[in-house]
Amino acid sequence: MFRRAREDRAFREAQQAGQALLLRLQATQPWPNFPEPTPQAPAAGEAVVPDFLPPELRVPARQEVAGVMMRWLQPLVVDGEVRTCPECGMYRDWIVFCMRDDSIWLRCRAGHETKEPGLDAVWFNRNSGPVDRFHPTLEEGVRHLGH
Structure with a gap:
């Protein structure tokens, strides 16, 4: 029973130390400034396809199931x-x-x-x-x- 409590306390302390380290790193290293994404219009003749599934998992459009x-x-x-x-x-x-x-x-x-x-x-x-x-x-x- 006491061994479990000791392991839990050690785990919580390690978690808190890791969070404190991340907070210190975040305070000393600012987030990089990424440029804002610009919407791009599809080229002429290209169909807009949503990125719902990767291409290898999509059913070809002409295939009737x-x-x-x-x-x-x-x-x-x-x-x-x-x-x-x-x-x-x-x-x-x-x-x-x-x-x-x-x-x-x-x-x-x-x-x-x-x-x-x-x-x-x-x-x-x-x-x-x-x-x-x-x-x-x-x-x-x-x-x-x-x-």
């Missing part, structure tokens, strides 16, 4: 029930699609697809990772995910 997909290996439980394929009875190893209209579709390993009304885009976004690749066709995306 119909939806995103992820692999779901474990059994899919929705509202306390394990979802099974209505055609073959498979209950794990799904590909989950989130379409542009925020609907969720499931595809089993046998290729049967069914709409899942118990899930939505919020669930998909919470459980999926970042998009790491774009595929020109659905078949290539499914092949990439191992189905």
Whole structure:
């Protein structure tokens, strides 16, 4: 118990000494005077693009994205029930699609697809990772995910 109090006191004293040193340095060395930034108009023919994402993470403007997909290996439980394929009875190893209209579709390993009304885009976004690749066709995306 006393050892912890001693460590806390030593930490606080080191913090205070560091803050005092920074204050002394700031008082003896004034901040440099940087010139004010001037707004620049874009050159003719250049589009103004906000710097929201770095270029390597942006989707090309001409690329239409119909939806995103992820692999779901474990059994899919929705509202306390394990979802099974209505055609073959498979209950794990799904590909989950989130379409542009925020609907969720499931595809089993046998290729049967069914709409899942118990899930939505919020669930998909919470459980999926970042998009790491774009595929020109659905078949290539499914092949990439191992189905």
